[in-house]
Amino acid sequence: MRLPWQKNGNGKEPARVATDDGVILKLDDIHTYYGTIHALKGVSIEVRAGEIVTLIGANGAGKSTTLRSINGLNHPREGRIVFQGTDITDTAPHDIVRMGISQSPEGRKIFPRMSVLENLEMGAYQRQKGPEIQEDLERVYSLFPRLKERLQQKAGTMSGGEQQMLAMGRALMARPKLLLLDEPSMGLAPIFVEKIFEIIREINQQGTPILLVEQNALMALDTASRGYVLETGHVALADDAKSLRDNEQVRKTYLGEE
Amino acid sequence: MSDRASPQAPKAPSKGGSTISSWRASYRRYRRDHKWLGWGIPLAAVVLAFSYPWWGLEGPLSFIFNDGLGIDNDTLFIMSIYVMLALGLNVVVGYAGLLDLGYVAFFALGAYTLGWFGSGLFSQRDVHFLDTNAARLPGIHLSFWVVVLLAGAICAFAGILIGWPTLRLRGDYLAIVTLGFGEIIPDVFRNGDDVGGHNLTNGVRGVTQLDRPGFGQSISDATGGILPVRYTSLELRPWYFTVLAMMLITVFVNLRLRDSKMGRAWIAVREDEIAASAMGVPLMRTKLWAYAIGAVFGGFAGAIYGSFINGIFPTSFSFQISVIVLVMVIVGGMGNIWGVIAGAMLISWLNFRGLDKIGERIGSLPGVSDDFSIAKYKFGIFGALLVLMMLFRPEGLIPSTRRRAEFAEGEGQATLYDARA
Structure with missing residues (x-):
């Protein structure tokens, strides 16, 4: 909790902050540390309603740290994060x-x-019991029919692709207003990667904005509407996904094209 | 057989254990086809336990529990106390996966609560509330039932107080901090006879002449004397029934917790803390609840134990009790209520009566020298039992399905016990 004399604090929690139209998540110049390691050195990104936004970048660029800053696992020391005006x-x-x-989460963590x-x-842990949870289960089943076939199976005995589906289904069970996906394609067979991205688009079309962290830059930029390129804790580039795909620097570094 | 086995069951029968696993499969099938056994077996156990004074004191089974004189004794009472303790610790260790090596602290705190609110320790005070003592004694004397509740409340408070800073630690570190706590509490009681000039615990001399449970004259009269005015040291049945009832409450609460939303959150925390947190499980609150609930049962057990023994001494609450209760939970089967009960009964029986009984039998065999005493080898036998148990059945006597899955999957690579806290 921020104390009144600290930066950005106004003594009231949670602080209502005026935001631009349509912006549901705004990271304003955040600095996040792991102990003494300065992992994020002033990252500012935005997610607007209905969008898929992707964060791409090399290993250690700060993609997952950005997500950990948003979801509260690793609070930034400076800067602020505003979600729907809070x-x-x-x-x-x-x-x-x-x-x-x-x-x-990264590594699926089912x-x-x-x-x-x-x-x-468990995905619906924070929600009250009710018919909506059953509705959402049905929605998850329709997105991932394979999960419905395996309801009683122990999750650890499923394949990597199925576990990824479960991790995404579980996240949807919270009926999110913003969905964070950390490396959903990691370690999956190409056919599963295609499938996962198809489902990501479908979830988005059903109205959920998504912040997508990916190593597979090509797939991510094909799917997203906007993108940010992170480099060693900075936002190196920010543009709409199509322009990023055409950007020469990005093509060389992240898409492996000459 | 295999096609009828449930999907959760480990598929291939383990090497050399095919007879046992086929028994297990047919037992499962039988249980599935006879649903009533689900409540029938526990009900039968409860009836057997409550009727014990009528069938167990004489006859062929009496040698199991009775001492050499063949008179009524306290073995079953102590066993029930340990079942309560083990079930309380089961919430902490078995459900939430927090390794607690200082559980005796709450047992002690419960007993000393009785010392404070149900004895002549503070003889300069004169407080009485529904007191069932024959005479109006000096000191604070609240009704025993109030003291039991107070003991639970104080232990829960202490659990939260201790847990607040320590439950942030993980696994081994938490174990060491709780170990320290278990050592500190008896020391505090030992040295508590002069806290700024006040005698709070009577030090090494301990607190004696404790109040006993009782229902008072009017309730006793109203029930035709079935509920006694005041429990005595000569008639042990009311004690036995009381502790049995308290044990049943503990079992009931354990069952309800296991199937609750909180129970699911504990499993999630045990499996993967980060994932649980990402699902919206408040980690600290969830762990504190486990710790506090476990502490409450330690407190209940401590209060009635102190009253029954009629003396509370700092030396009675040694580290050994923490260990033995933990052993009960592990040997019985972490997380499985019936397993923990079985483990607690078996080990407390061996500890307080069984080994002596077995020794007597062996000693009376022809050719065994008179000064042979198996009790001398008690800890050796215990140790050997534990080693054998952990080698051949590390998941416990009656493991929970989840724990069995954990062991089946981690065979050969995981540590035997991994408390992620």
Whole structure:
């Protein structure tokens, strides 16, 4: 919790902040540290309603750290994060989930010894029991029919692609207003990568804005409407996805083209 | 057989254990086809336990629990106390996966709560509330039932106080901090006889002459004397029934917690803390609840134990108790209520009666010298049992399905016990 004399604090929690039209998430010059390591050195990004925004960059550029700053696992020391007009810079992770940001974490992090259904139910942990949860289960089943076939299976016994589907389905069970996806294509067979990105587009078309962190820059830029290129804790480039794809620097460095 | 096995069951029968696993499969099938066993077996166990004074004191089974004199004794009472303790620790260790090596602290705190609010320790005070003592004694004397609740509340408070700074630690570090806590508390009681001139614990002399449970004259009269005015050291049945009832409450709460939303959150925290947090599980609150609830049962057990033994001494609450209760939980099967009960009964019986009994039997065999005493080898036997148990059945006597899955999957590579806290 920010104290009144600290930067950006106004003594009231949570602070209402006026935002531009349509911007649901705004990172304003955030600096995040791991101990003494300065991982993010002033990152500013925005996600607007209905968009897919992607963060691309090399290993260690700060992509996952940006997500950890947003979801409260690693609070920034400077700068601020505003979600739907509320300052969430120092909000606890579970409160952030309740406010409507859910995620499919890096490495999927499903609960391996829980069944598929139990995993999905964990996604709705912050919600009250009710018919809406059943509706959302149905929605997840229609997006991922394979999960429905395996409801009672232990999640840890599924393939990597299925686990990724579960991780995304579980994140949707929170009925998010913003979905964070961390490396959804990591370690998956190409056919699964195609499928996952197809589903990402579908989720977005159903109305959920998505912040997508990816190493697979080509797929990410094809899917997203806008993108940010991170380099060693800075935003090196910010543009709409199409222009980034055509950017020579990006083509060389991230798309492997000459 | 294999096509009928449930999908969660480990597929291939482990090497050399095919007979056992086929028994297990047919037992599962039988249980599935006879749903009533789900409540029938526990009900039968409860009836057997409550009727024990009528069938167990004499007859062929009496040698199991009774001492050499063949009279009514306290073995089952102590066993029930340990079942309560083990079930309380099960919430912390089995459900939430927090390795707690200082559980005895809450047992001690519960007992000393009785010392404070149900004895002549503060003899300069004169406070009485629903007191069932025969005479109006000096000191603070609240009704025993109030003291039991107070013990639970104080232990929960202490649990939160201790847990708040320490539950941020992970695994081994938490174990060491709780170990320290378990050592500090008895020391505090040992040295508490002069806190700024006040005698709070009577030091090494301990607190004696504790209040006993009772229902008072009017309730006793109203029930035709079935509920006694005041428990005595001669008639042990009311004690036994009381501790049995408290144990049943503990079992019930354990069951409800296991199936609750909180129970699911504990499993999630145990499996993957980061993932649980990302799902919106408040980590600290969830862990603190486990710690506090475990502490409450330690407090309940401590209060009635102190009253039954009629003396509370700092030396009675040694590290050994923490360890033995943890052993009960692990040997029985972490996270499985029936396993923990079985483990607690088996180990407390061996500890307080069984080994002596077995020794007597062996000692009376022809050709065994008179000065042979198996009790001398108690800890050796215990140790050997534990080693064998961990080698051949590390998941416990009656493991929970989840724990069994954890062991099946981590075979050969994972540590035996990994408390992610």
